[in-house]
Amino acid sequence: MKLLHNNLNGILISDGVGVGKTISAGYILLFLISKLNQSGIVVCPPSLLIKWKEELESKFDLKGIVVTNIEELATMENELQTIRSKKRPTVYIMPSSILNKIKFGEKTQVSVIVFDEIHNFRNDETLGYRNARKISLHAEYRVGLSATPINNSIDDFISELSILFPFNSREAVSILIDDLWDQNKSMITNSLVxxxxxxxxxxxxxxxxxKTAEIEYPQEYIRKIKNIISKIPTTRDSFFEKVTYYRLAASSSQAFSKSVGIKEELIEQDPKISAASKIMDEIKNEKWVIFCEFSETVNAIEKEFVNRWTTFVMTGETPLLERQKIINNFRESEKSILIMTPVGSEGLDVQFCSAVMNYDLHWNPMRMEQRIGRIDRVGQEKDKIYIVNLLVNGSIDLRILQVIEEKLSLISNSIFELSSLIKQKSDKVIEIFDKRSFDSEFEISKKFLQSLKYWESFPLEDYSIIPKINIELCNAEKLLKSSKQEHVNWFKNNKEYTKWKNDFIKKSKPIQERINLYS
Structure with missing residues (x-):
């Protein structure tokens, strides 16, 4: 309803993890493709291509065509150029990596484009961002999906909105946000989000x-890795590089050794793997999803468990078309483990599993919540789920969490609960980082806290209309029929809907006027 009436033809759906953003987008695609008799486009992470196709076809009877190469792109462009027909509605599903190869004609138009995980385009200096804005110009309506629209700063939010409103400059969107924030936050959020x-x-x-398990790496191991890192040549990005090396060392000795190119075994038995094995034996769950940051750590975990569990691995090197097959095999196997890097933490649904392990910690709790949301979502049949966190004492991520915990708790109650995770720093702990690397990363965390404070304070009135919604339109077939009607009864009471619509249009009009003025 907001998308149809905010006068900007764009909306950011930022529902929490597991609430159903994909389903919401599916309803939008079904309605608008039918109403406008035009195809639609979904741009998503490579790992979600097959998932989108299956969801659209099974839940909405929408034909999904995956586009991953030049030949398929040429076919899509040709089909979009043809005269509209009464063929079965089509949704072209593509990864962001192919956007730079699209060459739409000036008159090529689609009904709606959906950017899944739109925060991946938040950096306005990247080619991906520019390509996203370019393709948006060819859509009548634009939808962004993200449970975590602000990852680093409010600039993320501005970039995302500027993709959804491509006929206005990013500068205009930035001025709009800055101008209205102190005056009327609800004008922004209720119209655009x-x-x-x-x-x-x-x-x-x-x-x-x-459940948590504390890990203590031997002093000799920490001394060795610090000595090795200190000898790495300094570059312009050395602070970032050093933080990564320290994270590698806290992830696994194997990951660190490979990253610095040494064959020496820095530690005889990694205490982290031992702790993971022990706690899994204690809980006795039949399936586990284990998240870690580095692919070499994935390999080390797999090597440890392969003789006792059925193991599956998913990293950035896993071919796209194999990923869903891996998930299906994981589902069907008994006593199985899926070990993955962050490539799997967005959009992946494994609610048939009821235990997740954060093998590597990250100070950003939204990343942690993304992982947990893979099992804690609609479709989870178990009454309880297990979340295991391995805490490496002295690691840079744990230390930052110890510093920001109080401020984080004051800002948000809707993200991952940290009270059971964070303990006070001990004077006896040897830090697996240096001060300059910590200060550099801590500055990033402060920007994140400021942005989170901004986002969590957004006022929204959406909850008040839920009881009024005509739930019959949640049936895909009935929604499809309604797309051909001049007036749709979105509310149970049509008079209430008319009043809401008129009020909404009135409140949204200043947004349109201001952003056009700034442009």
Whole structure:
């Protein structure tokens, strides 16, 4: 409803993890493709191509065509150039990496384009961002999906909105946000954003049982890695590089050794792998999803467990077309483990599993929540799920969390609960980082806190209209029929809908006027 009436033809859906952003986008695609008799486009991470195709075809009877190469792109462009027909509605699903190869004609138009995980385009200096804005110009309507639209700073939010409103400059969007924030936050959010969370909806998929295991690396190991890092040549990006090396060392000795090109075994037995094995034996869950940051750590974990568990691996090197097959095999196998790098933490659904292990910690709790949301979502049949966190004492991520915990708790109650995770720093702990690397990373965390404070304070009125919604239109077939009607009864009471629509248009009009003025 907002998309149809905010006069900008764009909307950011920022519902929490597991609430159903993909389903919401599916309804939008179904309605607008039918109403406008034009095809649609979904741009998503490579790992989600097959998932989108299956969701659209099974839940909405929409034909999904995956586009991953030049030949398929040429076919799509040719089909979009043809005269509209009464053929079955089509949605072209593509990874962002192919956007730079699209050469739409000036008159080529699609009904709607959906950017899944739109925060991946948040950096306005990248080619990906520019390509996203370019393709948006060819869509009548534009939809962005992200549970975490702000990862680093409010600039992320501005970039995302400027993709959804491509006829206005990014500078105009930036001025709009800055101008209205102090005056009327609700004018921004209620017109341009929808945001539902499990907490506010009263949805509780399963009880979370959180367990932690503290890891102490030997002093000799820490001395060795610090000595090696100190000898690495300094570059312009040395602070970033050093933080990565320290993270590698806290992830696994194998990952660190490979990254610096040494064959020497820095430690005889990695205590982290031992702790993971012990706690899995204690919980005795039949399936585990294990998240870690580095592919070499994935290999080390697989080597440890391959003789006792059925193991599956998913990293950035895993071919796209094999990823869904891996998930299916993981589902069907008994006593199985899926070990993955962050490539799997966005959009992946494994709610048939009820235990997740954060093998590598990250100070950004939204990243942690993304991981947990892979199992704690609609479709989880277990009454309780297990969340295991391995805490490496002295690691840079744990130290930052110890510093920012209080501020983080004051800002947000809707992200991953940290109280059971964070303990006070001990004077006896040897730090696996240096001060300059910590200060550099801490500055990033402060920007994140400021942005999170901004985002969490967004006022939204959406919850108040939920009881009024005509739930019959949640049926795909009935929604499809309604797309051909001049007037759609979105509310149970049509008079209430007319009043809401008129009020919404009135409130949204200043947004359109200001952004056009700034442009």
């Amino acid at each position: 929808t945001r539902f969370t499990k907490e506010h909806l009263g949805i509780h998929f399963a009880k979370r049982i959180v």
